[in-house]
Amino acid sequence: MATKNQSLGEFIIENQNDFQYSSGELSRLINSIRLAAKMVNHEVNKAGLVDITGSAGEINTQGEDQQKLDVFANDTFIRTLTKRQIVCGIASEENDDFITIEGQRNDHGNKYVVAMDPLDGSSNIDVNVSVGTIFSIYRRITPVGTPVQLEDFLQPGNMQVAAGYIIYGTSTMLVYTTGNGVNGFTLNPSLGTYYLSHPNMTFPDDGNIYSVNEGNYSHFPQGVKDYIKYCQTEEGDRPYTSRYIGSLVSDIHRNMIKGGIYMYPRSSKAKEGKLRLLYECNPMAFIAEQAGGSASDGHERILDLKPTELHQRVPFFCGSKNMVAKAEEFMTKYP
Numbered sequence: 001m002a003t004k005n006q007s008l009g010e011f012i013i014e015n016q017n018d019f020q021y022s023s024g025e026l027s028r029l030i031n032s033i034r035l036a037a038k039m040v041n042h043e044v045n046k047a048g049l050v051d052i053t054g055s056a057g058e059i060n061t062q063g064e065d066q067q068k069l070d071v072f073a074n075d076t077f078i079r080t081l082t083k084r085q086i087v088c089g090i091a092s093e094e095n096d097d098f099i100t101i102e103g104q105r106n107d108h109g110n111k112y113v114v115a116m117d118p119l120d121g122s123s124n125i126d127v128n129v130s131v132g133t134i135f136s137i138y139r140r141i142t143p144v145g146t147p148v149q150l151e152d153f154l155q156p157g158n159m160q161v162a163a164g165y166i167i168y169g170t171s172t173m174l175v176y177t178t179g180n181g182v183n184g185f186t187l188n189p190s191l192g193t194y195y196l197s198h199p200n201m202t203f204p205d206d207g208n209i210y211s212v213n214e215g216n217y218s219h220f221p222q223g224v225k226d227y228i229k230y231c232q233t234e235e236g237d238r239p240y241t242s243r244y245i246g247s248l249v250s251d252i253h254r255n256m257i258k259g260g261i262y263m264y265p266r267s268s269k270a271k272e273g274k275l276r277l278l279y280e281c282n283p284m285a286f287i288a289e290q291a292g293g294s295a296s297d298g299h300e301r302i303l304d305l306k307p308t309e310l311h312q313r314v315p316f317f318c319g320s321k322n323m324v325a326k327a328e329e330f331m332t333k334y335p
């Protein structure tokens with residue numbers, strides 16, 4: 001039971017039995033994410049005071065300029081998860097290949113893998129706008145005791161056992177699901193403790209916000225163009241309001257609270273869209289569905305897609321279920 005103002009630590013212990021396999025390992029895993037997120041939060045808050053903003057001078061595996069905070073967040077999450085001997089493998093936006101973790105405790109004995117976007121919306125760091133972290137957790141499918149394999153990471157999103165995000169915003173929040181609804185915890189920075197501030201988060205079935213990078217309009221498929229025009233047409237509760245931060249975590253977080261749709265469609269510039277299936281779309285889709293919303297690639301449920309690559313990109317439509325259904329309706333006119 002979600003009790004308001006309960007600390008995250010208490011909540012994790014109390015709800016441990018909700019997990020299908022309650023060995024305590026998943027609880028410890030979420031605990032270590034909670035800790036790493038506090039370290040990243042501390043660093044994000046200092047941005048501007050210390051030399052942590054700007055480019056790290058490296059290009060990551062997807063051809064994107066790595067920011068110093070991307071590197072810091074990546075190292076922090078990897079170090080925390082590795083040191084605590086909780087997972088057998090980690091896939092990250094910032095690493096070409098997945099990382100195999102050899103346990104000292106029990107060689108390759110851990111059951112879980114994590115896919116993560118350590119810092120989402122990193123182009124917003126230098127301008128003091130919200131950024132986030134996204135994580136997705138699976139039980140491995142290869143035998144425990146053997147090194148983790150690519151196939152452990154390429155499971156469809158409907159096999160996730162937990163997923164969540166941290167938003168480093170005006171306040172810092174950790175929002176996650178283990179398949180029993182979505183709960184949001186706000187960090188009290190002076191105590192260093194997260195408290196349950198948003199129990200049982202739900203996407204309103206309808207909304208009046210649409211979030212898309214309209215600068216790409218002329219490159220969008222006709223179905224998306226028509227849906228955007230529908231959002232802007234004066235009729236009933238329309239036109240909708242346009243809101244786009246450029247940080248997936250923040251855009252979805254706002255839309256979950258207020259009601260809305262987030263879209264990152266394919267375009268003639270980005271043939272498969274921009275967002276990555278494993279550590280952006282799947283975890284956000286799991287959260288959205290658990291909150292009563294939905295997530296689609298424009299035609300199919302995101303969580304049913306079978307990944308083929310670690311850094312695979314997919315078009316993404318996520319939010320209030322009636323809005324996503326409407327967008328899909330426009331998309332089906334142009335198969």
Ligand code: AHG
Pocket residue numbers: 064093117119120121122123213246247248249274
């Ligand atoms: P990341 O910072 O992890 O690379 O992710 C950026 C993503 C996502 O957060 C955001 O919604 C989207 O890129 C914004 O892209 P555009 O600038 O193309 O709109």
Ligand code: MN
Pocket residue numbers: 117119120121248280
């Ligand atoms: Mn991202």
Ligand code: MN
Pocket residue numbers: 070093117118119120121122
């Ligand atoms: Mn990122």
